[in-house]
Amino acid sequence: xxxxxxxxxxxxxxxxxxxxxxxxxxxxxxxxxxxxxxxxxxxxxxxxxxxxxxxxxxxxxxxxxxxxxxxxxxxxxxxxxxxxxxxxxxxxxxxxxxxxxxxxxxxxxxxxxxxxxxxxxxxxxxxxxxxxxxxxxxxxxxxxxxxxxxxxxxxxxxxxxxxxxxxxxxxxxxxxxxxxxxxxxxxxxxxxxxxxxxxxxxxxxxxxxxxxxxxxxxxxxxxxxxxxxxxxxxxxxxxxxxxxxxxxxxxxxxxxxxxxxxxxxxxxxxxxxxxxxxxxxxxxxxxxxxxxxxxxxxxxxxxxxxxxxxxxxxxxxxxxxxxxxxxxxxxxxxxxxxxxxxxxxxxxxxxxxxxxxxxxxxxxxxxxxxxxxxxxxxxxxxxxxxxxxxxxxxxxxxxxxxxxxxxxxxxxxxxxxxxxxxxxxxxxxxxx
Amino acid sequence: xxxxxxxxxxxxxxxxxxxxxxxxxxxxxxxxxxxxxxxxxxxxxxxxxxxxxxxxxxxxxxxxxxxxxxxxxxxxxxxxxxxxxxxxxxxxxxxxxxxxxxxxxxxxxxxxxxxxxxxxxxxxxxxxxxxxxxxxxxxxxxxxxxxxxxxxxxxxxxxxxxxxxxxxxxxxxxxxxxxxxxxxxxxxxxxxxxxxxxxxxxxxxxxxxxxxxxxxxxxxxxxxxxxxxxxxxxxxxxxxxxxxxxxxxxxxxxxxxxxxxxxxxxxxxxxxxxxxxxxxx
Numbered sequence: 001x002x003x004x005x006x007x008x009x010x011x012x013x014x015x016x017x018x019x020x021x022x023x024x025x026x027x028x029x030x031x032x033x034x035x036x037x038x039x040x041x042x043x044x045x046x047x048x049x050x051x052x053x054x055x056x057x058x059x060x061x062x063x064x065x066x067x068x069x070x071x072x073x074x075x076x077x078x079x080x081x082x083x084x085x086x087x088x089x090x091x092x093x094x095x096x097x098x099x100x101x102x103x104x105x106x107x108x109x110x111x112x113x114x115x116x117x118x119x120x121x122x123x124x125x126x127x128x129x130x131x132x133x134x135x136x137x138x139x140x141x142x143x144x145x146x147x148x149x150x151x152x153x154x155x156x157x158x159x160x161x162x163x164x165x166x167x168x169x170x171x172x173x174x175x176x177x178x179x180x181x182x183x184x185x186x187x188x189x190x191x192x193x194x195x196x197x198x199x200x201x202x203x204x205x206x207x208x209x210x211x212x213x214x215x216x217x218x219x220x221x222x223x224x225x226x227x228x229x230x231x232x233x234x235x236x237x238x239x240x241x242x243x244x245x246x247x248x249x250x251x252x253x254x255x256x257x258x259x260x261x262x263x264x265x266x267x268x269x270x271x272x273x274x275x276x277x278x279x280x281x282x283x284x285x286x287x288x289x290x291x292x293x294x295x296x297x298x299x300x301x302x303x304x305x306x307x308x309x310x311x312x313x314x315x316x317x318x319x320x321x322x323x324x325x326x327x328x329x330x331x332x333x334x335x336x337x338x339x340x341x342x343x344x345x346x347x348x349x350x351x352x353x354x355x356x357x358x359x360x361x362x363x364x365x366x367x368x369x370x371x372x373x374x375x376x377x378x379x380x381x382x383x384x385x386x387x388x389x390x391x392x393x394x395x396x397x398x399x400x401x402x403x404x405x406x407x408x409x410x411x412x413x414x415x416x417x418x419x420x421x422x423x424x425x426x427x428x429x430x431x432x
Numbered sequence: 433x434x435x436x437x438x439x440x441x442x443x444x445x446x447x448x449x450x451x452x453x454x455x456x457x458x459x460x461x462x463x464x465x466x467x468x469x470x471x472x473x474x475x476x477x478x479x480x481x482x483x484x485x486x487x488x489x490x491x492x493x494x495x496x497x498x499x500x501x502x503x504x505x506x507x508x509x510x511x512x513x514x515x516x517x518x519x520x521x522x523x524x525x526x527x528x529x530x531x532x533x534x535x536x537x538x539x540x541x542x543x544x545x546x547x548x549x550x551x552x553x554x555x556x557x558x559x560x561x562x563x564x565x566x567x568x569x570x571x572x573x574x575x576x577x578x579x580x581x582x583x584x585x586x587x588x589x590x591x592x593x594x595x596x597x598x599x600x601x602x603x604x605x606x607x608x609x610x611x612x613x614x615x616x617x618x619x620x621x622x623x624x625x626x627x628x629x630x631x632x633x634x635x636x637x638x639x640x641x642x643x644x645x646x647x648x649x650x651x652x653x654x655x656x657x658x659x660x661x662x663x664x665x666x667x668x669x670x671x672x673x674x675x676x677x678x679x680x681x682x683x684x685x686x687x688x689x690x691x692x693x694x695x696x697x698x699x700x701x702x703x704x705x706x707x708x709x710x711x712x713x
Contacts, residue, residue, distance in 0.1 A: 179610035271673025295676050303597050
């Protein structure tokens, strides 16, 4: 029977020093895929390589040998002593392999649960493998199944909702305050990577203009150009505060640069239109008392981290629901895999022929009522002999090729030619 | 049991079912409207249609607009509330608004079902077409302000969570502060004219029935107090930029006044507006 094997390592088992050494360059996948497919125990091959994981997926008739060969291949290809790699590698077969790939594709095994990139990366890996013709019917179907499982997880659970980065968390909070961010104005006080990232997110989500204030005006001008905004001399930013809805601060100032008195005045000038202040600086730039003012919402770095943590926890809860979905899907796929084995195929083939024979006999006997028991017996024996003789060559070919790479092709051919698809798989309408 | 009472009970059943569905939908955390939310809306629409039939049956049976005793008034109040909510729902599509409003309609109906529902003669002095005009305007105003109250409560909850930075599951389901505040404003700009016209039409009716526009009976007084409260809020919104939390609190206070005008006065204080005054000799 064709088995699915996974050998690999990920951020959970290997440090980046190891991961970077075994990564495969996306520019040249032909050679590793070709070499992997050429391993004696490997019938089908896919290589997934991202910055967080390197995994080899194989279809094989000889799982034990296959695991060893894959490990050897990974070490040899990258010129690493196998014993150095051994401790970091994991290996899965059969149902466990299926579960692993479903979980990876559904982003349950990712560093940030629910992150969306991994599915795309697996699709790309699958693309390379089909391009270089190293996948056959089993991995083909397996990967498509993995994609549809990932899709189900994404639509049926909330695993990917709610921000898990500080800057996205800020955008989500702003949405809960302002509704739409369209037309909202942003002020950037001070510079800093996180601040700029957040400003960019705000712009991408509808905010229109950016005022940039910095102690060095040149830096402000440069940043303003980048955002197609406007630079403001640092001393003047307090006078412009009432014009903006969202303020991001990250100056290196040792003391608060904004206090409640100033902000009370600003909010009066704004006729109470709400403001969202995000203080990313440490030490903080804005006096926390400002949060007490009506219609002003002040978040510092810790607050945003708290939101992110809560969202992560929520994702973990959703991940439990996802595991249930995966459990269901594993069973289904495993049945399909077992059914396309040689023995059940032969059984199904014989059953099909026997049904045809019985059907035809019934018809004939009901037309020829004058036949005696002796004649009937003779016709029975005759038809049974014909069926047996006809089925003998295909049966023995299937059995002979059971352990070879082309075995599954024969199984596929027989199943297709005699229409032997089995009821276990009815849900593949929407494979991408 | 007469037709209208049977219909009343079925309507109540529908509203209760819709409420349960809305609550179930809100407890689940999905942000978009799920199947339960949609089901809730359709059950509510069905309930509303039944309610229309209930009122019509009652009208035919009694021969006057059925707002002459507490049972009828509560039913009418619930009817306008559901109607106004459904109107808002077309614009805002928020199950969470339903989850907050529907229980109120159910409560009104439940109280209504415990009060005496016998049809009595209407005092002929009051039988004028100002009667339906007055009560319809007044109750539509009430219903709109009830939605404002609901939005106010939702606003305060959401604001509390955003300020304290502690988020419950409700945070994800409640709309943005901006949306809630705009509901407040919209309710005010529809509710206030309705209420004003309700009071004026009442005065005109009073004049034709009793020969005087205004008598300072408790209901009139409390209606006026409520009117001033909403007038203050509208004024504050338009001129000084009152909004958000303060507007929400005002909407809640206004609603409490409204409730007192409706229940308290009827049950405790009133003379002319009490339902006894509605009955014929």
